[in-house]
Structures are given as structure tokens and as C-alpha cells.
Amino acid sequence: MEKMDSFLAVVENFKVVFLDSYGVLKNYRGLIEGVQETLDFIQSRGIEFRILTNDASRSQEQQAESFVRAGLVGIPPEKIITSGMMAKQYLQLKIKGGKVAYLGTPNAAHYILQANLESVAIADLDKHDLDDIKAMVFLDDEGFDWNYDINKTVNLIRKKNIPIIVANSDNFYPVAKNDVSIATGGIAKLVESIINKRFIHFGKPDTQMFNFAFEDINHPERIYGKEDILMVGDTLHTDILGGNKFGIKTALVLSGNTSASEADMNIHSSGIIPDYICQSIVG
Amino acid sequence: MEKMDSFLAVVENFKVVFLDSYGVLKNYRGLIEGVQETLDFIQSRGIEFRILTNDASRSQEQQAESFVRAGLVGIPPEKIITSGMMAKQYLQLKIKGGKVAYLGTPNAAHYILQANLESVAIADLDKHDLDDIKAMVFLDDEGFDWNYDINKTVNLIRKKNIPIIVANSDNFYPVAKNDVSIATGGIAKLVESIINKRFIHFGKPDTQMFNFAFEDINHPERIYGKEDILMVGDTLHTDILGGNKFGIKTALVLSGNTSASEADMNIHSSGIIPDYICQSIVG
Amino acid sequence: MEKMDSFLAVVENFKVVFLDSYGVLKNYRGLIEGVQETLDFIQSRGIEFRILTNDASRSQEQQAESFVRAGLVGIPPEKIITSGMMAKQYLQLKIKGGKVAYLGTPNAAHYILQANLESVAIADLDKHDLDDIKAMVFLDDEGFDWNYDINKTVNLIRKKNIPIIVANSDNFYPVAKNDVSIATGGIAKLVESIINKRFIHFGKPDTQMFNFAFEDINHPERIYGKEDILMVGDTLHTDILGGNKFGIKTALVLSGNTSASEADMNIHSSGIIPDYICQSIVG
């Protein structure tokens, strides 16, 4: 590693911190040890924060509860911004009535319901009656039979020219020390590559989510500029690329997708350059 | 064509209209006939408007002057939003001091100067003294020797791991009835594909520019929602894809990149679906 | 359609015909009606033929049997050339000893066994004992749990830098009038796109298979040139692209992947141009 920064020394220069969730606050083993102290430090210094997570499988409330269950306190639901919320906003604005087909768990479908639309799991879709289907959303990598339902999705998209939304652009996520699992974005990429149509992707690195968070922290009585904000994440292609493009400072942590041994190589070969590199957000 | 909408009948349902410039207001022949009447109609109805253009070769003022010179009045500089302004904002926020190398005309380099940075044309770069070069920007497809300077750019990027900014993501633009010219984004794509690094792209379809325009029209005394806005453009992959993703209604016009004969095929094969299709913004 | 050629009138100008199997001789409904007469015509004229099929799930013998079972006689096993045979040849030449992991049915694994290597289904792989694994092969889209085993494959490839072989490059195949199913090549493309490594692809459009067939028909006593051969297929991106590149004449048939209504559009938009277009190989 060229250099390694202390996270606490870095973060205290900012007025706002955007934190990725998986790989930053927790990983496959659970909470990252010491994360409560860092969160307490952030709050004690009056630093505003938001959690920006590429996740469309659970609501803000469910995610907040899962932090509490894991033993991390101080993250209210309204400070969690999910890529599923971006997809929901799109559906609300662009799809007027009708049904929205989805891949994911029934729980993830609440993002569709919140947009006042009817949801239909791909598994339950009647392929001979597609008239009412107005959009299709990739919500989660779980909750369906990959073989049967991905094929059914391919055929739906071939037959109906409707907006296809990818509510989480991640390719994969870590499930053990050296093991990953393909995420929603990876499944969508399969379908996209063999269908050759443009899907609409939400979540980091897209700037839409950063902008949502930016508007969320700004109020008439308290105005923040982009120079006040630090984005912290474990993934170059989502957290760091997106933060850089949005014009805020970025810190890569090595507690998740990017290991210490590969950080330099990945930064060099990708051209995605964080402003800071920290072991984790602890210490 | 499945259906064809009257632009005036469509636009009067909105409070704001975002207009692409090239292919919508003008094309290779000059102003589109009747565009002044449409602009007057928009203003007479109190509809707010902005011009959103993937152009980093000229400033807002220069673009406003060129409308006037062509005979179109009523577009003040501050209503023109260029992708070069997005690049400038990035440079201001992320690059602190040093020099920024660029491909383009010296005129385009004003976006770098406005960010309080020193600009160096790739042609003038001393390849043995790259220490001060902190970023590289693709600004324009003119103003340099393609063979010599594109090769010099490739070598700069191989040697220095710096942010590479593409200030206009368009692949090409029409220069005659059936002829196009490769645009800045097309040149950047060449370099990106053989270098295999991630560049930072500004301009439509990226939502950053839509968001800039959205913030620009909103003031405490006058608040617009996304449902109030119509995006009008001639290109599916930039104007329509970007507008759809931002959550606003979109109208494809057939006076530029997309001809009447290919609109249906392109919409179907791309999966990018405009809400309206109009012959042009006239009538 | 610009023009439509009679297959029998076309084929009688050639001394050799290479025929794709699925979409040409048969489709999801079974044998294409009248195909026996065409095969008889070819043989009565002394035209040499080979079947070139992107299939690594069954052996030559099994494929020959399936033609007989369907009611088509006159295709001996040795005239069937499968992409699995190309993969087998690669394994024989490049992998010396050890085990080869695979995705597919146990039946497909005979291609590995014929290369004198030990095969291990991904499902049976002990992820803590990968030392003996010398290569990985995508053989079939069936015979495994997509969710569990594709994820296991991703993790194998992340951990071991071994050759990855795709024994069938097809993206999908028709399973009903308007329905397709993702094929081996489509699954491999998913993994390739999120892993960012170069896999080794066999099957059309790669010229290796055409060359294998070319060598197979040529004997000291009977020499054919490339100008003597016609390639017949239903898919532009595999059959026609590969045949064109190999330097032989190509005929697109509309009885499979490419329908009459989309042939012109697909030829124009892809730039892949067959020498002849026929409704089917019948008539």
C-alpha cells in the first residue's frame, strides 16, 4: 500500500459522511468490531451521516432493525438510503397503473407496492396474459428459482417492450472470507447481455443516489456543500467511482470487497482513485 | 410509426421543458424552421425551460450568441446547461491545484480555467515532465491532430494514474443529411476500450446534468416536481434514456439523430421508450 | 425480405454442405417437415455433408440416435461435429492430468473423460481442496442448481487461475414458438462479465469448428476447396458470421432463431450478411 490513513483522523475534517453498509459497517461475520465506537465518535463530533446501500431487498425500517439486532445502535431508518428507494421513485413517476413484474422475495416487492402499483412475482406471471405488465424490476437475488424464473424473465422482455429496472447494480457480495455470491446486478447483467436492451440501473455508482442523500441532508437552516462530504466504501466500482463523479471526497476501506493485497493493483488497473485508503472505519 | 404526437399539444401539459439543442432547435442546416414560434409559445404559456446540451466546446455565453446569430432570440446564457459545466464542477471539487491536460480547442479549455486550474493542450504536453498533470479531460473532437494527439493521450494515461474526464459523452453528431461526425465521446470510447480504465463521463444520459437543471429551476418561491417536467430530445441513448431514468416524461423528436423510418425499430431494439414521439418541436 | 432463395436450387451448386442442427433440421416441435426429402436430395446428388452443432451436452452417437428416434435417417455419428468435441480436443492437448470441474449433466462429462481426465461436477467440488482442479468447463445449461452451482463456479474461478472453457457459445435456444431458454454460452457470459477474465470459447462462430469439418471432408483421394462449401444456419451471430469468416458461402434459413419478419432488420443492424436467404431447407 502506498499510504494508509487513519479513518478517525480523516473523517473529523468533514461535516458529513456517507457510509456504505456491507463491507463498511458489517460483513459476512456480522458487525465489524469497533464500529459502534466510530459511529459514536461521528455523532459526538456533530458530523451528519447517511447510510447509502445498494440493496432493494429490504425497507429502511428492516435495515435499521437489522443493525439493532446485530448490536449497533444510533441508526434511525430515515438515515438509511437504499437503491430500492430510487427504483420506487422511478416507478412512482413513470409508471401509471398496471402491474410490475419482479424477481426477488415477496418482501422486496414492498418497493413496488409503495409506488401504488400491483406487483407480480415472475414465478406467478401468466405468460399468456401480459397486457397489464407495465414494467419489470430486478429486486433481489433470492426468492425465486434461478433457472426457471430467469428464463421466464428473458421471454417476458423479448415479448413486451417495457421499462426494465435494476434496483441494485452490485455484481456480487461477500458471503465468507473468500467467497462471494452473485448479486441482483449480476443477474440483470446476464439478461441484459443476451437480450441486448438497455436496462435502467439504480444504486451506486449512479449519482442519483448520492444526489438523493445530498438533498436529504440539506435544509434551509443547514446548508452543506459537496466539499463538506466524505463517501466511505469498500468497492471501487460503486462507492468510489460514484462518489468521485458526484464531486465529493472518497475513502476506500479494506474491510470488505477490496483486500489490502489487491487494493493497489485494482486502483491502478481500474483508474478509479480514492482520496483516502483506510484499513477500516475503526481506528 | 405507432403514433405521432403534436408537440404543442404535448408541451402545454407541462410546467417545465428541458430541450436538447442539436437535432431539436437546430441541425446541420441551421435553425429548424418554425422553432422561434415554438419557443415563443412556450414562453407565452409561462412554461419554464432549459437547454441541456452535451457540448463542452463552448461556454454558455458562446452558445447563446450562436442562437442569436442564427436568428433565434429569447435564450439567455443562464438557461443553457452544458456537459462542460458538469466537468468544470468536477474539476473544481476534486482537483486541487496542478495542471489539467485536454483534447479540444483552446476555446474549450475555458472550462478548465474557470475551475481555477492550469490547462495544457495534449499537443503542448512535455511527455518527460508529467508530475504536475493532475487530470485529463476530453473536451472536443476538434482542435488537435487525431493521429498524433490521441496517441499521446493514450501514453499519458498509461503512465499516470489520474482521473480521466469525458466532458461530452456523445458518440457522433450529424453534419449533413446522411452524414455524421465522431464526437468527443466516441474518441474517448476508443481510448477507454484499448486502455481498459474507467473514465468519468458527464452529459446525458447521466442524471447529473438533469439534476443540475432541476436544482436550477427550483427556488424557494417556485417549486417544481419531476412530474412537471418534459425532456425533449432527438437521441434515444442520451436524451430519452437519461430523462426516463431521472423520472421525468420524455418526448422523442424526429428532426435529428433518429429518423422517422428508424424510430420504431430503434425503440424496440434498444428498449428505450419515450412517452411521446413528435415529428419535431414545431406544430 | 429483399429476395428469397429456393434451398434446393442453391445447394445443388455446391459439393459440400455444412448444416446447423437445431433450427435447420429440427426445432422445438421436432423434425422440420420435409427434411428427410432434402437430406435424400443432398445425398442423391453426391453432395458431401456435415452437421455442425453448438452442443456439448451429448456425444456424436447420442445425437445420431436422437435423429433416428425423431424419424430422420441417413446421418451417421461421424458426420456430426459438436462444439463439445472442440473442447475435448483442447483438454487433451493442454491439460495434462488432474481433474476438470464442469457445469452440466453427468452425460456431458463424457467429453472430459474422453480426454483422459477426471471430471468433477461443480456440485461435488470440495471447495477446500482445489489443488487438483486444472481446468473448468461449461458444458450444458442443465444438470445443476443454477443459484448454488453458478455461485460456486464464480468462487472457484476467483480462487484458482486455471483455463476456463466454454464448450457451447450459444446464448439461447428456442423452446417454443416464441420462447427461448438461456444456453451454456449465456451462463458463461454472466460469469465472464462479473469475473472479468477471458474464457476460451468453442463452437460457431469460431472458425476452429469449421476447420475441423473442413479437414474431416478432405482426403488424399478427394480434395474440396472452400469455394465448394455452403454453410446453412438459422443464427446470424454463429452460423453465418462463422461461415463468412471461414471464407465459405452462407445461407440463412428462417425456420429457427431468425424469423422472416426480423431477418432484414437483423442483417442490417448486425452487418452480418448471408449470401442466400431461404425459408427453410425444404423446397
Place this chain on the structure above:
Amino acid sequence: MEKMDSFLAVVENFKVVFLDSYGVLKNYRGLIEGVQETLDFIQSRGIEFRILTNDASRSQEQQAESFVRAGLVGIPPEKIITSGMMAKQYLQLKIKGGKVAYLGTPNAAHYILQANLESVAIADLDKHDLDDIKAMVFLDDEGFDWNYDINKTVNLIRKKNIPIIVANSDNFYPVAKNDVSIATGGIAKLVESIINKRFIHFGKPDTQMFNFAFEDINHPERIYGKEDILMVGDTLHTDILGGNKFGIKTALVLSGNTSASEADMNIHSSGIIPDYICQSIVG
């Protein structure tokens, strides 16, 4: 580096060696020192050899002369196999009459003339009279105005649905210690990416060229198998990928495109694995 093999110790185990030219026999400084001794060694051991070069700018004879001029003797023209010869073969077989437009020097156009076709430089093309143009070939990165002629090529391809041939698939070539120049394949990739059509690529890694060499060495009186052959090259994505796929052993040398410092990283990140790694073919 994991291991480093002595080239002479490796090559003496083979009966045939295929050698890339640029980066193996010579580089930007001229002949690699000691290459004459290695060539003499190969010949003294009775090892058959061929030069396989991704070059469509010069004929076999011109390339042989350039070796002699540089001081390397013992390479007759007929042992040099160029990617231009593959393109010529394609034109001979698939294009019957008419004119072939090209990008490159007039000298490179001899490959078109040898196919008994008329050549027209893109610069000389009358864009209002394209009826006779039956194909377009990318031959060289020199001999034309990049800005003007690449744009003219884009417009030709948009207007005429003809076969587009890329006679050299290399992205770039070294011109100084740390400097590269974009090659023919890189220019073609630009056009391909913004046109979205499939071009026909010749040269390594495509197996066609390996097969041509394989047939060239085999005679009734002397039969070689693939296990007898070693491919030697400096580029993973062309020489090594192509050789591996063709089923022959491969040796990466570090005297050209791939430096010692990046070889391990590039092998690991690409998944393209040579059987041997040698400093150069000397020693």
C-alpha cells in the same frame, strides 16, 4: 515472477516453433540482441519455424527484406505469415468483383490487389457513388488523415451494408520504451463501438492464422501434431490466448508488450495463462 524459463531449454523440446515478430525478434530499438544466435540454434536443431505477425501493412517479401536490412538472416518470405494474408484469402473467397475501400497506405492495398479486386483509398472514395464498393478493409494505422478518413469510413459503413474486414486486430504496438501507438485493430474498435456492427477480424488471437501456419508446415512426407508446436509471443491477448485456444503450448517473452513487472498481474487478472515465461528468446 513465479518462475522464469530458459528459452533455449524450452524450445529444444519442440519440433516446430511459431514466433511473433514485433516484441519477440525485434522491438522499437531494432533487432533484439542475440536473436540471430537463437534463430541459428533453432535451425541447427532442425526445428521448423514460422513467423506469425499481426501486420497487414507489408507483404511477406517486404517483411523478409526488413529482417535482412536489420541484420537478421535466415527468414525466407514464405515462412512469414501475416494477418493481411488472412484478409486477402477472405476477399478472394467471398467478394466477387467490385471495389474494396481501405484505410492504410497504398502499399498495404496490395493485399486487395492480390485478391484480384480493385482498391480505393477511403480518401479517394466518392461518397455519392458507392454502388461498386463491395467491402471495406482496415489495413494499417498510417497512410491517411485520422480525423477526415475515419469519419468518412463511419459514414460509408452507415450507408452500405457490406462486409467490414479488420486485417490486423492489434490494439497498439510499442514505439519507444514506455510509449505505444494505436494499431489498426484499435482504430477498427473505435468505429465498431460507435457503429454497433460486427466486423470480421483476422490475426491472432483468432485461430485461423494458427491453422494456416499448421497446414503450411504439414506435408505428406512430414506430419506434425499440435503437441509438437510452441507458440512464442509478447502479448497475452493475441499470441498466448490464440495459441492456447489452438491447443499448442505457449511461451510468453518479456521483451515486448508485457514487462517483467506486470506479467504476473496481467496473467492473473486476464486468466490467460502461458505454459512458459521467458525473459526473451535469447538465452
